[in-house]
Amino acid sequence: MSTVDESVKAKRSIAGRIGEKVSGGVLQFVLILIGALWLVPTIGLLLSSLRSTEDMSASGWWKVFSKPSQLTFDSYASLLENSDITRSLVNTALITVPATVLVIVIGSLAGYAFAWMEFPGRDWWFLIVVGLLVVPVQLALVPIAKLFGDIGIFGSLIGVILFHVGFGLPFAVFLLRNFFAEIPRELLEAARLDGAGELRLFVRVVMPLGGPAIASLGIFQFLWVWNDMLVALIFTDTDSQPITVALQTQVRQFGNNVDVLGPGAFISMVIPLAVFFAFQRQFVSGVMAGAVK
Amino acid sequence: MTPAADSGPARKDRTSPADDAGDVTAPPGPAPQPKNRRFKSVTGTRRSIALLFLLPTLVLLGALVVYPIGYSVVRSFFDQSGGSFIGFDNYETLFTRADTKAAINNNIFWVVLAPTVATVLGLIFAVLTERIRWGTAFKLVVFMPMAISMLAAGIIFRLVYDQDPEKGAVNAVWVGIHDTFAESSAFPKAHPRPNAPLAGKSGGPYLTKDPVKAGGNVLLPLVGVAADQMPGGAKPAKQATSAPNKVTGTVWQDFTLGKGAGGINNVDSTELGYPGMKIEAVKGGKVVASTSAAADGTFTLPASADGARLRLPASNFEEAYNGVDWLGDKKFFTIHLGGFDLYLNIVTTSIMVAYIWMWAGFAMVLIGAGLAGIPRELLEAARVDGATEWQVFRRVTVPLLAPVLAVVLVTLMINVLKIFDLIFIIAPGATQDDANVLALQLYRSAFSEGNEGLASAIAVLLLLLVIPVMWFNMRRLRREVRR
Known part of the structure; x- marks a missing residue:
């Protein structure tokens, strides 16, 4: 009786551990994504404020990643x-x-x-x-x-x-x-x-x-x-x-x-x-x- | 738990059994024995001193909070100028005039949707962050928008919702996704010259004037695509090598920038092909064969195209997809309820997203505190009993959290009822009427329209809506004070 219990437990814990590893990875990924989503609007404001009006009327703030020279405190x-x-x-x-x-x-x-x-x-x-x-x-x-x-x-x-x-x-x-x-x-x-x-x-x-x-x-x-x-x-x-x-x-x-x-x-x-x-x-x-x- | 963390709504975290236990041991009603001891021994204060301590609070609350309640209730029964008593007419106006009706409609969706979504997200975040090591960092990020003003949040989301996909982040992503799944046309401005072998109305489709023959070579010259708009893969145009039993040809930009070199309707090496341009062979109104052009503009159609006319379908020339007008007045749905239409429009929804961005963190932190308990x-x-994680969540965690969830939901509902700044800032002039809510309408009625009667009626309506919460707070506190 107890041996059956233990083997069931062991089986479950191995499968469980693999499952945990996978779902843990997925969970981390999803939370990183959500965190990024929450930060992006504020970062957008910050980068927008560091670009000139001409640049702002031409393109979005994310363009500074390809053109960092646009950054200015003007x-x-x-x-x-x-x-x-x-x-x-x-x-x-x-x-x-x-x-x-x-x-x-x-x-x-x-x-x-x-x-x-x-x-x-x-x-x-x-x-x-x-x-x-x-x-x-x-x-x-x-x-x-x-x-x-x-x-x-x-x-x-x-x-x-x-x-x-x-x-x-x-x-x-x-x-x-x-x-x-x-x-x-x-x-x-x-x-x-x-x-x-x-x-x-x-x-x-x-x-x-x-x-x-x-x-x-x-x-x-x-x-x-x-x-x-x-x-x-x-x-x-x-x-x-x-x-x-x-x-x-x-x-x-x-x-x-x-x-x-x-x-x-x-x-x-x-x-x-x-x-x-x-x-x-x-x-x-x-x-x-x-x-x- | 410090007393500070133990007050306010957070105090409701404690499940009622604790409070009830207190009530069971102490007889209901005031307990005179401890009360007397407490006051005699410490202060024995003269009443005049107590009054002195309370005076500033009572004067300020009386003048700034209590007096306005009375004033608004009375004023709401008088007309615009305040000269004549008109009974409930202002309240009737509230439910019949277009702008106030829009405000009520939007407020209903605000109160139902925004708190619910924020609470559900808060619950999900709170449960998930418990399982990761950097949960605190995540909470910090999501909670941060609570610190900033609704004005700043409004400006942030004006940038996010910019209609131009080149500038607004949401539309940039939206158009990107759209173009990945729906093929975008690369040649919105391309069109034939007047004397070209192609004809058709502007925007396509364009049809060859003559039928084509197998073994023949067809030239389909077009113009009008700006040099910087040409697809990156375009190569210099080539004359197709004709083959027996096949219809071959070239579709290309019959124009060289700055040079004008080469002949009209002639394939020159300085000119570029139209890669991906779709070509159909049409016979008797039916498409018998179709293909698309290679990088150098050449294409080949099977023998079945013999005797057909070639068509460049309009899909080649559609204007680029320009995204969604997130701050527009498009309605998602309308529910007819007798004389009142309930509808949800896109500008309101977009502003709700900004609100949820600000307040989901609040729900998450409160629920997280409840979860820790x-x-x-x-x-x-x-x-151990074999429940899956979902069952544990659904059958154990959520029921135990129910009191906290209720507190969060109610708090957010009160908060949403008074939403003003976000709408005032995010909704552009053109759709501000469509995004209207009671608090905004109150402001407009009082300070633009000069109708204080109507503004007071709105104020009284807002007060009536929070009175249940007021009553609940007082009742809960009466028990605690008496303990």
């Missing part, structure tokens, strides 16, 4: 001399950094309050904030444009920043409240016994312990705002527009503006890609947690 |  050079573009790059930073910092600070305050303070209806208030997590940004465009117009910040950097903070807060409060709630009570009690006040407790104990969650939130919010086009399209004017808005004005004449769009798109991608490769862990948890937005 | 022993047990 488009980048002229793009960086274009004051509209450089100003919009600065605007992108001027919008993104405050919108990220404010969401972290304001969201932490509320997250801490929801996690450790006692006040009537606390859990209900928190539930309402969580419910706001999925409210579409589109809903607010018309009313907020009116509101900002009335108080005179329509078209300004402050307006876009405020909008992004408002729509970043539900996720921030949700993420941070859950994280802060896991802080061991003993730590907070010890600090309290040492005579720390509410603010001191928050700044010295809660914020530092919240590091990982704050990093995830920061990266998610940073990328969200950096990559936004729709909100900025409505709430900025030509002086305050970020790079995404500056580029989209060129899209209608796509063929004629490839020399601006190619390098412009690539420059706008550099920071997000750097963040992606440098902070993969936090990026993944941030994107996974915040994707409902 | 499946006990290996379960899979091993199934394999």
Whole structure:
């Protein structure tokens, strides 16, 4: 009985091993193909941005493989001399950094309050904030444009920043409240016994312990705002527009503006890609947690 | 698992039994004992301080998120100028006007197709990458597009979808495949001179004016193929050596660039043959013999061609295949549903591909995390019982992953509902109406058309569609908060 079992097993394992080798090879090949397929569009953009407009209107980017002499930084050079573009790059930073910092600070305050303070209806208030997590940004465009117009910040950097903070807060409060709630009570009690006040407790104990969650939130919010086009399209004017808005004005004449769009798109991608490769862990948890937005 | 990775949708990865167990041990509803201990011992905060911590959040959320909800709901019942109450007219317009109907139609396909395909691809990638050593590198590549803006992705895919096969990558590949399987004609511009022995309307077919005889030598001179368009294998044209009982001849480009040397209708050594040109012998409307020319343009037909006229079929002269207009408005299919036609067009499909390129990585990473949580022993047990890999996948892995798959699908659906940038950037002006979706229509209604009533109605519709998810999130959280 056992010998039969073993021989069957042995037979299966030899056949199985051969099968595994073959299918393993096929699998690797298929995955390499898919990976290449996923990379090609981005490589196409990069190579397109490194060719002259004349070359681009004559042939596809893959021609550089047979004619590497076509590669040139001319488009980048002229793009960086274009004051509209450089100003919009600065605007992108001027919008993104405050919108990220404010969401972290304001969201932490509320997250801490929801996690450790006692006040009537606390859990209900928190539930309402969580419910706001999925409210579409589109809903607010018309009313907020009116509101900002009335108080005179329509078209300004402050307006876009405020909008992004408002729509970043539900996720921030949700993420941070859950994280802060896991802080061991003993730590907070010890600090309290040492005579720390509410603010001191928050700044010295809660914020530092919240590091990982704050990093995830920061990266998610940073990328969200950096990559936004729709909100900025409505709430900025030509002086305050970020790079995404500056580029989209060129899209209608796509063929004629490839020399601006190619390098412009690539420059706008550099920071997000750097963040992606440098902070993969936090990026993944941030994107996974915040994707409902 | 860190608390960070443990929050948000990822939190749903944990199968509900864990949560249920918590509910079983603790009585349902608020548990006053631990709650009191927690708050008295740590803060004992005055309410004014709590309010101070919450104030910025409440003010901003109230002004920027809650107020717009109320405003939109009210505004959606008023007309374009906002002056008069019109009840549900804006909502009726939404389902009757051509552009809003197109938007709803496309949104339906977006919500059904894009999340499903992205999730299925994510599942396949997640399962396959578990079996290779460089799985992390693969995941990195597929996940990368999540980091970039939809604007950049849009520009990337505008390049990919360029109609000109010389410039657009997809059409370059598409035309390449097409030409491999369907023989392309090499001589789209070739045509006879007015006084040549051939005649026919432009674009072919061209027929000899006189019947041919066995043993005779036929000359079929054409012109019009540019020098750089001549097939690479073309050799200098030759006079065919005539043979008894056979019809022989030459088909060639009767023109020498720059020289004009040689006589018209004369085979000169400076002139090139038309390799591969198809020649048919036609007698009484029927093809009795056919052949194609050699590199030097010579051809031979059997005796049966005697007395027939020679024809150069139109297939020789067809314009080169130019690929597909990926951003065009061609419809794949239309389903008639009462007064509403459901249709899927090619521009929408192409933009969906760009979206899937961006978001399949998201599905893959979430599903991969769920996969890592499946006990290996379960899979091993199934394999020991003789299940094939497919059966293990179908009967064990997928059912265990069902909660994660549902989360991914729902998240993507919400995301797709609000799709705007990709369509705004990829769809060219000519077909933007055909690629329309609700979010784009809202933008157009509010900021081009100046119809805030209709825009508000669209906004309210979008909100109504996400309310089930809102409710689900709150319900799930209420349990967790109370624990």
